[in-house]
Each structure stands twice: as C-alpha cells, then as structure tokens.
Amino acid sequence: MRGLKTILVLSCGMTLGILGANGQDLHFSQWFNAPLITNPANTGFIPDADYRLGANYRDQWSAIMAAPYRTMSLWGDAQVFRNRIENGWMGLGGVILRDDAGSSTLTSTSVYASVAYHQMVGFASLLSIGFNTGWVNKRINTSNLKFPDQFDGKFFDNTLPTSVVIDHPSDNYLDMQIGMNYAYFPTNKMYLNGGFSVQHFNRPRESFFNTDPVGFDSRIAPRYTGFVNASIKVNEQVIVNPMGYYTQMAGASEMVIGLNAQFNLQDEGDQQVIGGLYMRPGDAIIPMIGFVYKNIRLTFTYDVTTSALKHYDGGYGSWEFALLNQGFYSQYNGDKRQSLCPTFKP
Template identity: 30%
Template sequence: MKTTLLTYFLIFCIGLSYVKSQDIHFTQYQASPLLLNPAMTGLVDGKMRATFHFREQWSSSMIKPFTTIGAAIDMPFLQNKVGNDWMGAGLTIVNDRAGEGQLQRTSVLGSVAYFKQLNRNNFLSAGGQIGFTQRSLGFSNFSFNNQYDDGFNPGLPTGEPLFTESITHVEFNVGVLWLLSASDYVNYYLGASARNITQPINSFMEDESQGLPLVYNIHFGSEIQLTNRWFLYPSLLGMYSKQARQISGGALVGYELMKDRRQQAMILGGTVYRMFDAIAPIVAFEYQTFRMGLSYDINLSDFNKVSNFQGGPELVLNYQIPLPVESQMGVIFCPRF
C-alpha cells in the first residue's frame, strides 16, 4: 500500500511540476511551426497547410503515459497586393494529458502574421497568437492517508486543502522571424517568440500569486544543398523561463528520390538532442506535398533508472494544398517542416 501511495504521490508531483514549469513541446519542434512561433503563420508555398502531431511519453514506466495531440491549419493570403508582402492566418488545437491524475491541458489558439520583403533575399515577419487554454486535474483519482481506515474508504474526507479542478485563461503569444536566401544553395531562418505575455493565473488552489511564467524561444534553421540530390537541414531551439531552461538541436539529411517539378519525393534521417534529457532518431518521408515524420525519444536524464531509457514515440503528418506551378512563391524560401 505504501508503494502505491508513493507511486501516486510521485506522479502527482511530476504532474504539478509539469503545469508549473513546462510548456507543451515536441521533439520534432520544427514540424510544429505555429506552436514554435506565431510569426511562421502562413509561411506556406501553397494554398493551405494542415499538420497533425501525436506524442507519447513514459508508457514503459507509468500506468497512463503522457500524451500530446495537436492539429493546426494555416494559409497565406493577400499575396501580390502590396509588392511581395503577404499575410498569414492559422488555427491550432492542442490537447495534453499527463499521468494518473488526469492532468489535462487543452488550448485553442488563432494566429496571424505579416511578412514584409526587405529586399530580394530578405524577409521579416511578425505574428501574434491569442486563444483560450483550459487546465484540469482529476483529484478524485488520488487517495490520501486520511481515507484509509482498515482499508481505503473514498467517502472519508481527504484532509487536504480545497482545490479547483478546472481553470481557464486567455493565452497571448507573439513572435518575429527573419528569412534569408543567401544563395541558390543556402537558406536560413532565425526567430524569437514569447509565450504567456499576460502571465495568467495558473493555480488549482486559487492562488493569484501563481501566474504562468513568460517563456522565451529562440530558434534557428537552415537548408543547405550539398549536391544535386543531397540536402542538410540543421536546426537549434532554446527555451527559457524562470522555472526551466531547455536547449535542443539536431540535423536531418535528405536525399531526393525524384527530382521533377511535378513529381517530387525525398527521404530524410537524422537526430535531435535535448540537452541533459533525451536523444531522438528521426526518419521522414516526403511525396509531393505530403510529409510523414517519426521519432523516438531515448531518455538520458536521471529518470532513465525508472524508464529504462525509453521515452516515447512521436508522429507528425503534414499536408499542403499546392498552388498551380505558375503561382508558387518562388521569390521566398519556405523552410521544410
């Protein structure tokens, strides 16, 4: 019984720290542009982009693993109205469930961005994102010492402070992005974003001093054509808040199986390393405007004594509705997500 109580307590503590210090994140962070930076909204060489994301953690070490499901759509508009500038609009829905206590977060976020051409090879964009986030925690799934009287009696009072099982707040995020086409063979992008601008209250105990911390992201990526068919895609992400810091970096190598304007296919492979936490191999396949990516986290933190190095899988599906060939935005580098 003590072991069971300890297990629930540990899961409870992990869950509360997850709420306090950790924002939703993906190993394939570059494949979730709207969550990474709202200034990427509408950075699509097509009519529309749809993305689906599924992530699972700790299935080998917990009864109920942590799962994250995300879906997003975005599209460019007002192209060719003001020179080569344009705008983007998008919608993101994310649901995150953590452990036995049914700690859950659901966010619905709308975003807009404006892309300004500085010169032929440089673009700058700024974006904003606003929506609602609901967090809930199923306290009925926990048991406490006061509820044991020669056995567990859920009808007994817990003896714990009163909690609010659900809280809802407005979420507001902003970001900027710079894109550079350095040559026909090398392109770069550099972005920065800030989440939880209003630092909304985030306490199940109705403690108004417990606001969500600001979370700052800085990210970089590049597309380098090595040969006629080989490409390199390095990337780097830094996340910072008062409670947590995280640096992730990696690279994918891509090989074009078919290289035709109307018939394209590529296979990609590489790794992402999340500092002091995990390393994840990634494989991806692209055909025309469809892409599928799969990764698996190998846990390297102290938690690997429990997880046996098993983090969890992550799946990304991405589809773009293409523009007619003659209408595609050839003037701007659109990063491969």
C-alpha cells in the same frame, strides 16, 4: 518515521505540481514540425508552399507509467494578401492542442488563433512578426487524487476524508504569445532563419483554488523560446537542414540540436526519404526517419533516454510523429510561385 516523512513530502510536492501553475508546458521533440506554437511569426512563413495542414502526436513515459503522457495537436496556416501588399503578405492560422497527463488526472485543451505579417527587405531578407491568442482549459479528475491526510500509516486511501478542498476542478483562461523572425535567402540553394518568441506574456492565472496560498503565485511564468535553422542544397539529390532550439520557463529549460537530410528519389522531388539525428544534451538522443510523397510528409522520432531516468525506463523514452500536407493555391495552376528555399522541384 523517516520513510513516512519522505512519502508525505513527495505526496505534497506532486499534489502542488498538479494543482498549481508553472507546470511543464506542452512540447514536441519535433518542434520544427509544430511551427505555430514554436513562434506565431511562423504563421504563413511557408517558403515552399502557400498553405499547410499538420498533425502531431507524442507518447511520453509509456515504459514507466501505466497511463503515459499523451500530447496531440492539429494545426494549419496559409498566406493571404500576397497580391495586395507590395513585397509582403500576411499569414493566418490556428492550433488545437490536447494533453493528457497520466491516467487523465490532469487534461489540457487549448485553441489558438494566429496572425503574422511578413515583409521582404531588399531581395534576400524577410522580417516577420506574429501574434496568437487562445482559450485554455485545464481540468482535473479529483477522484484519482490522494492527499497527505489520507495516509493510513501504510498506504494512501482516497476513501478517507481529506481537509483539502478544491474550489473548482476546471479552470479557463486567455493565453497570448508574440514573436519575431528573420530569414535570409542568399541563393536558391540556401536559406537561414531565426526567431524569438514570448508565450504567456499576459501572465494568466492558472489555479483550481479561488485564492493562492501565502507566498505562492499562480500566474503562469513567461516562456521564452529561440530557434535557428537552415536549409542547404548540397546537390540535386540531397538537402541538409541543421537547426537548434532553446526554451526557458520559470527556471526550467530545454535545448534540442541536430539536423536532418532529405534524399531525392525522383527527379522532381515527389518522393523523398528523410533521415536525421537530434539530441537534448544530458537528456536524450533523438533519431528521426521520414518519407515524402508529393505534398505529404510523415516523420517519426524516438527519444532514447540518456539521463539518470534511463535506470528506470531502460532507455525507452518517448515516441512522436508529425504529418504535414502543404501545397499551392489552385489559381496558380501550372504557374506556381517560385519557392524561396532550396527544393528538388524544377
């Protein structure tokens, strides 16, 4: 009887976790390669280029799930009005996000547009403020769900009738995020950067029911995110990038700290090898490798589980890659704008 009660409680909890709001937000271990969802003030903050296009893919829990969680994104941003605003510019960009939870029981599709303003203060400081707004769709595949009243004493059978009525299996809402950044460029061999953002600050309602159960609030809790990073040119062959990231939402939190190093293989930096190591304290160690060829950068990370979950997944966590292409506008030709951050290029 005790086992039956445990199964029913777990079933209820998992069902509410799927059908209610305040679920885990989408995230990447390579948060620094997903700049627009980390902080909209990053839109157009491209110290070593004028535009960039990126893609991210994350495969999570494939060792313990037949159908793992998959998260992917396509994004791009660019600097505009550089010649029209004194010591400043604007950034425009957009992001498309897609997430499949398990065997497509819950899917999420998001489209965001971002805008930011950047203003140099003196010769070495930059202040930025950004905003994004987007459309979010959450869809649930009800044929894969099983409810407590479908338990036949041994198994959950979704062919049995249930008293649970889902009012609409698809939910749409408007989501907003705001953020601020500060960057400091003391020399051409170093820059420091930090920022803070608030996502879901408009508190959109996310639910597959018309009304909330008593005592339950289906509005999404704000998500607070802060980060710091630096780029330090050690010599003509090595640039080191230490960084840290922290996010908190509805009592849940995540922290990622670590660094990577870029190793120059050619005089002008057209070919580089990247190696790094990050960690989520108490959860995972995250080694990173990558390669740069001209304007294209590809990086790969693997989350090695260190938490109690390692007893179930054998330490095999999640893998993730990020692809980035960036460059200067064609009108610059050979007279490229001076980079604001350490670079191997002359």
